[in-house]
Amino acid sequence: MGVDGRKTSNWWTVWGLLILVWAGFPLVWMASLAFKSPETFRDGVPTFLPTEWTWQNFRTVFSDELFTSALRNSAGIAVIATVLSVIVAMFAAYAIARLAFPGKKLLLSMALAIAMFPQAALVGPLFNMWRGLGIYDTWIGLIIPYLTFALPLSIWTMSAFFRQIPWEMEQAAQVDGATAWQAFRKVIVPLAAPGVFTTAILTFFFCWNEFLLAASLTSTDRARTVPAALSFFTGASQFQSPVTAVMAASVVVTIPVVVLVLLFQRRIVAGLTSGAVKG
């Protein structure tokens, strides 16, 4: 038993390292490129780590209006879409988890269907429609489709969380004198907080990273988000390779993701594993 157990755990370690390298390599490469100077990038002797560390690329991207406006757009659009999606999904998920209403199955399967729908197929129609409606190249023009594609996931995750909360919690609140709304706000929402956080973070990542719609439904600085803006990047001058600057920009947009995960990883893990109220 003991020998077997060690053997298994060794294998797990090997697997873990393998996956870590696999996933970590592009990130490390990205960071190393971001710190290389645009000139040394094309040196005759390629090295993995920069021979000379430099902040030049970061100065370049932050002095570029293209990037800073894109950063603003990304942050604004992602935050608004996340907040709206979480609020809507919270009520929808609560209804799905707790109430019996006609069309519940239909709603759930529709949500699933939307989540599976190829986004690329929608780009053309949306482009035409948005131009007709006058919301092409605006924040709202991106927030609406983001909501559409983020909601199914949010609803599914959150209804799973709501289902874990024992019915008795809510019934106890009702007997204690709470209205349905009070019970929801004072008992259910705090208990589902880990789930709400998890969902919010997942939604935020989706909006933050989204490229296809961001590239197709924007044309200027007005609403272009970072992933789309990166493809328009040119570096400090026409004659320089933009690769290092793009990588610096990528590092900048990766930081919030990493920070969010580090900050909330305990919450996320707790949210995914708890649900134990009785015991």
Add this chain to the structure above:
Amino acid sequence: MAEITMRNIVKRYGDGFPAVNDVSLDVADGEFMILVGPSGCGKSTLLRMIVGLEDITSGDMEIGGVRVNDKAPRERNLAMVFQNYALYPHLSVFENIAFPLRLRKNLSEEEIHTKVEAAAETLELTEHLDRKPANLSGGQRQRVAMGRAIVRDADAFLFDEPLSNLDAKLRGQMRTEILRMQRRLGITTVYVTHDQTEAMTLGDRVALLRKGVLQQVATPRELYEQPVNMFVAGFIGSPPMNFVPARVEDDTMHLPFTSFPLPDGLREAVGEREWVMVGARPERFEDASQLDEAALGRGVSFETHVDVVEWLGNEQYAYVPYDSPDVQVEGMDELVEDLGGEAGRTQLVVALDPASRLGDGATATLWFDPTRLHIFDVASGENLVAHVAVDADGAEVTPESSSPADSSATSPPSSPPTSVPA
């Protein structure tokens, strides 16, 4: 403070299955009423209908003289303790207890503090007020749940199997604690349990349900001495009552293991029936060798073979197999199943004086008093004998079951083995 009146309460689910069928029950002001029965008998459903968590299909539910059928739980002013306590895990003990008070919005922070601290004092929770429920032991959680109930001056307390998550020792302690609290506050209480010890010790009256139908509402003592039918007789008492098919021929009753002349009272009760079901509590049998002549003369002795003996210190149980006559009793298997036993085993369980030295496989002479037998109709299961007269002889008087009036003085009929903290 209020009485609860149920009139012809029916709960029918979507598939037409009546979980509670035509139950009428009055719970007097200040009374401790127990709802008991095997699982699936509708006792919890009935409780949830009182508190308003379950819709009432038909019938009237009145609390304090006001019909509450259409009122939301929060409008009924009842306090409920749930089986898993349903404490709010994100709130401290203090906030858990204060929760119902905060919802009322007409109390100042000071008043809330005073009330919560008073409740915590009563339940010995003062030092735990800042802790979260997750860090409490089972018994403490149970007390927090009770604190949430007593803090709010509710009209009645409702308990839904509150002790079933505790271990046996703690259960005994909490049981007396609940009883003491109820007596002191004198508040109407409805308590659901499947545990007959809880039912017998806590209740002023006990309502026994089977498959949604109310079988009998009576004091624990009455339930034990005068069960209205075989179900009640078999459910109350541990080990359960023995049911033996018996044939009546003229004035003689033939049991599988003995025959005896029927006493007059029983003869009348049996009437024209040829087959009846005889119910004999294990504790009604004695080892004949332990009795004096006078006692022996009053009853029937028979020689039999003892299969297994279980000695428990304060009593001992002997298992006496017998050959069952080939008679089919309608509904018997179902009844046995409802009572949680195994069908088809024909043996007597006999509770003997622990001084009696019978070994496994011994041949023993057992004695019983035929006037103390219960006789049931084979088809309906109805009890044919009223035992009032027999009980009046006062041979084995246990302390009177406690009622609200004389509560402080008397202890529950069979006091729990645990010591009662003062």
